[in-house]
Amino acid sequence: xxxxxxxxxxxxxxxxxxxxxxxxxxxxxxxxxxxxxxxxxxxxxxxxxxxxxxxxxxxxxxxxxxxxxxxxxxxxxxxxxxxxxxxxxxxxxxxxxxxxxxxxxxxxxxxxxxxxxxxxxxxxxxxxxxxxxxxxxxxxxxxxxxxxxxxxxxxxxxxxxxxxxxxxxxxxxxxxxxxxxxxxxxxxxxxxxxxxxxxxxxxxxxxxxxxxxxxxxxxxxxxxxxxxxxxxxxxxxxxxxxxxxxxxxxxxxxxxxxxxxxxxxxxxxxxxxxxxxxxxxxxxxxxxxxxxxxxxxxxxxxxxxxxxxxxxxxxxxxxxxxxxxxxxxxxxxxxxxxxxxxxxxxxxxxxxxxxxxxxxxxxxxxxxxxxxxxxxxxxxxxxxxxxxxxxxxxxxxxxxxxxxxxxxxxxxxxxxxxxxxxxxxxxxxxxxxxxxxxxxxxxxxxxxxxxxxxxxxxxxxxxxxxxxxxxxxxxxxxxxxxxxxxxxxxxxxxxxxxxxxxxxxxxxxxxxxxxxxxxxxxxxxxxxxxxxxxxxxxxxxxxxxxxxxxxxxxxxxxxxxxxxxxxxxxxxxxxxxxxxxxxxxxxxxxxxxxxxxxxxxxxxxxxxxxxxxxxxxxxxxxxxxxxxxxxxxxxxxxxxxxxxxxxxxxxxxxxxxxxxxxxxxxxxxxxxxxxxxxxxxxxxxxxxxxxxxxxxxxxxxxxxxxxxxxxxxxxxxxxxxxxxxxxxxxxxxxxxxxxxxxxxxxxxxxxxxxxxxxxxxxxxxxxxxxxxxxxxxxxxxxxx
Numbered sequence: 001x002x003x004x005x006x007x008x009x010x011x012x013x014x015x016x017x018x019x020x021x022x023x024x025x026x027x028x029x030x031x032x033x034x035x036x037x038x039x040x041x042x043x044x045x046x047x048x049x050x051x052x053x054x055x056x057x058x059x060x061x062x063x064x065x066x067x068x069x070x071x072x073x074x075x076x077x078x079x080x081x082x083x084x085x086x087x088x089x090x091x092x093x094x095x096x097x098x099x100x101x102x103x104x105x106x107x108x109x110x111x112x113x114x115x116x117x118x119x120x121x122x123x124x125x126x127x128x129x130x131x132x133x134x135x136x137x138x139x140x141x142x143x144x145x146x147x148x149x150x151x152x153x154x155x156x157x158x159x160x161x162x163x164x165x166x167x168x169x170x171x172x173x174x175x176x177x178x179x180x181x182x183x184x185x186x187x188x189x190x191x192x193x194x195x196x197x198x199x200x201x202x203x204x205x206x207x208x209x210x211x212x213x214x215x216x217x218x219x220x221x222x223x224x225x226x227x228x229x230x231x232x233x234x235x236x237x238x239x240x241x242x243x244x245x246x247x248x249x250x251x252x253x254x255x256x257x258x259x260x261x262x263x264x265x266x267x268x269x270x271x272x273x274x275x276x277x278x279x280x281x282x283x284x285x286x287x288x289x290x291x292x293x294x295x296x297x298x299x300x301x302x303x304x305x306x307x308x309x310x311x312x313x314x315x316x317x318x319x320x321x322x323x324x325x326x327x328x329x330x331x332x333x334x335x336x337x338x339x340x341x342x343x344x345x346x347x348x349x350x351x352x353x354x355x356x357x358x359x360x361x362x363x364x365x366x367x368x369x370x371x372x373x374x375x376x377x378x379x380x381x382x383x384x385x386x387x388x389x390x391x392x393x394x395x396x397x398x399x400x401x402x403x404x405x406x407x408x409x410x411x412x413x414x415x416x417x418x419x420x421x422x423x424x425x426x427x428x429x430x431x432x433x434x435x436x437x438x439x440x441x442x443x444x445x446x447x448x449x450x451x452x453x454x455x456x457x458x459x460x461x462x463x464x465x466x467x468x469x470x471x472x473x474x475x476x477x478x479x480x481x482x483x484x485x486x487x488x489x490x491x492x493x494x495x496x497x498x499x500x501x502x503x504x505x506x507x508x509x510x511x512x513x514x515x516x517x518x519x520x521x522x523x524x525x526x527x528x529x530x531x532x533x534x535x536x537x538x539x540x541x542x543x544x545x546x547x548x549x550x551x552x553x554x555x556x557x558x559x560x561x562x563x564x565x566x567x568x569x570x571x572x573x574x575x576x577x578x579x580x581x582x583x584x585x586x587x588x589x590x591x592x593x594x595x596x597x598x599x600x601x602x603x604x605x606x607x608x609x610x611x612x613x614x615x616x617x618x619x620x621x622x623x624x625x626x627x628x629x630x631x632x633x634x635x636x637x638x639x640x641x642x643x644x645x646x647x648x649x650x651x652x653x654x655x656x657x658x659x660x661x662x663x664x665x666x667x668x669x670x671x672x673x674x675x676x677x678x679x680x681x682x683x684x685x686x687x688x689x690x691x692x693x694x695x696x697x698x699x700x701x702x703x704x705x706x707x708x709x710x711x712x713x714x715x716x717x718x719x720x721x722x723x724x725x726x727x728x729x730x731x732x733x734x735x736x737x738x739x740x741x742x743x744x745x746x747x748x749x750x751x752x753x754x755x756x757x758x759x760x761x762x763x764x765x766x767x768x769x770x771x772x773x774x775x776x777x778x779x780x781x782x783x784x
Contacts, residue, residue, distance in 0.1 A: 032061035034054045108205045121288045124285070145255045175229070175232075178236065194215040237260065312343065349361055384435055411428055462528060468500075474686060547577070587613075695714065
């Protein structure tokens with residue numbers, strides 16, 4: 001290379017020496033141990049003060065004298081001075097300081113965002129919220145704008161953040177910074193804030209020798225560099241708030257997006273971050289994602305399988321992506337075959353494994369689980385034994401056998417780790433894939449404790465349900481439950497509204513608990529919990545569920561050989577067959593129950609079954625037969641007047657007798673029985689019996705032509721039925737009240753109460769809905 005008399009910039013000189021030696025940048029990097037990026041930056045003049053060790057390593061790799069390295073280091077270290085270059089041959093002459101100064105350094109504009117996730121679908125509402133946040137940021141914000149995206153593992157936090165960041169990147173002309181903070185990374189520990197800051201400063205071409213020694217100094221220099229810039233900073237996969245804080249710029253022209261599995265509410269409290277919590281995809285968006293990635297032809301060929309796959313993957317974006325990969329690897333495999341493979345929950349996590357740890361659902365979950373404190377980890381494992389769909393803190397305390405305060409602390413830790421969500425105040429849940437993972441961990445770690453935990457869980461629901469029924473429907477059944485197990489704390493209720501609220505909140509859980517008890521060999525719990533819930537199923541109109549659960553209870557009682565349980569289950573089945581209109585089946589069940597109660601010598605059980613048999617006759621218009629059966633129940637109640645449970649039976653029998661007498665025209669006898677029944681109900685606090693009797697008395701007064709008295713009775717019945725949540729009886733009281741309003745000419749009031757009654761009856765799919773609808777249609781709209 002002929003360079004005599006030419007004084008080049010150091011970078012150009014270095015490039016010339018490399019070319020003269022016949023080396024590529026990669027070759028020189030391999031020989032010297034200096035990175036390709038550092039060599040490239042030096043040759044372009046972007047690095048003004050490289051490390052002396054790097055310069056000397058390059059000189060040695062190029063086969064040049066050590067003195068050349070010394071002089072080159074001097075040139076880089078003191079560009080304002082003119083070092084003596086006499087020792088260098090012309091071919092290696094270095095430039096003057098003036099010539100070096102003429103090469104300006106362009107301002108760095110980092111574009112660090114990784115490639116956006118392909119086939120992004122859904123998250124319409126979340127993207128809208130992020131757009132609104134960006135819009136608000138342009139209206140005079142005085143501090144850096146921060147959005148923290150949280151959610152469980154695999155829910156698509158990074159995908160959403162990257163997709164949105166690429167969309168809005170043009171709004172940030174000074175560039176975008178990105179860092180994977182490795183908060184939950186299989187490769188190692190979370191990134192140190194100081195290391196991330198050095199990477200950001202390097203992106204701005206700050207020479208390493210200018211880096212401050214402390215994290216605080218690095219953060220201060222970083223904030224100074226961003227002070228006048230409009231930039232987007234994406235901090236992905238944060239471990240916690242402490243890791244994020246040093247990485248936050250201060251300029252209101254900057255926008256920061258943070259993603260984390262951990263709850264970042266402290267970032268909202270101190271830095272004003274806006275929190276966005278991701279749940280699994282809605283069903284429509286999950287189906288759209290599968291269809292987009294599988295292709296229209298394949299999706300259209302098996303639409304039902306697409307819907308089932310979305311459900312079996314719990315609509316979790318990571319799981320959906322894995323199943324797409326499975327399908328893509330086997331293009332001729334029917335999607336229905338994948339549905340079959342995923343159907344067994346215990347093996348579902350195995351089916352969602354494509355051999356890549358980063359995309360393995362089980363591995364991704366484990367990265368969150370292994371960071372938990374032991375108390376929270378144990379709670380997570382035990383929650384895998386709960387059938388869902390959610391659990392209250394008191395139930396979790398009994399499940400784990402710990403005080404309520406400890407249970408709440410563990411649930412808070414799990415919520416912060418995004419392993420569960422607080423689906424409603426005080427209620428916690430997770431999707432089926434996390435439940436399967438938790439159950440796996442329970443099987444691995446809990447051993448014999450698993451069965452004890454299930455026992456405690458069943459005891460909690462059984463004894464709490466019993467307490468709720470004692471408050472709402474005293475005396476309706478008397479099944480011996482024994483005492484709850486140690487470390488179980490059933491909930492108590494101060495008044496009817498609280499008991500009813502608990503039953504409504506736990507309804508879906510209770511159905512699953514009964515199924516779990518029957519499957520897991522806890523037959524005593526399966527039939528007892530069902531029988532305890534009999535009245536709630538009845539009065540709230542859950543007749544189809546009541547039928548299914550009582551069949552389960554009957555099978556469980558038969559497996560136990562428990563005739564008492566069989567009698568109660570048969571009576572419950574008969575009750576719901578009556579309400580659903582299958583009177584032949586109802587008579588069979590009730591007759592078998594009567595025979596069992598007689599054999600057991602259970603007068604109370606027999607008398608109560610007689611009352612239901614009377615109702616079956618009534619619904620068929622057989623009022624005389626109904627009256628005969630109820631008289632037998634009344635006779636049985638008189639044989640045990642000291643038994644408080646039989647007093648309730650007596651009150652119900654008096655009401656039944658009054659109702660059937662009224663239909664048979666014996667209004668005087670009916671009114672007398674109503675008066676006795678109401679007095680008895682009030683003396684023993686039997687609200688269900690009192691409500692039903694006020695409705696009967698209203699019907700009697702209506703037949704007697706005293707509409708004012710009838711209206712007053714119906715209103716009292718309506719108030720009591722509302723308090724107890726008794727839907728069918730409420731609807732019938734409203735229907736009777738509407739009849740009275742028509743009799744008095746108040747058609748507007750009649751329309752109002754009949755409309756409410758029709759809504760309830762239609763929801764219950766009860767045949768009485770047709771009669772109420774006909775009454776509504778008969779009203780003259782003009783008269784209203």
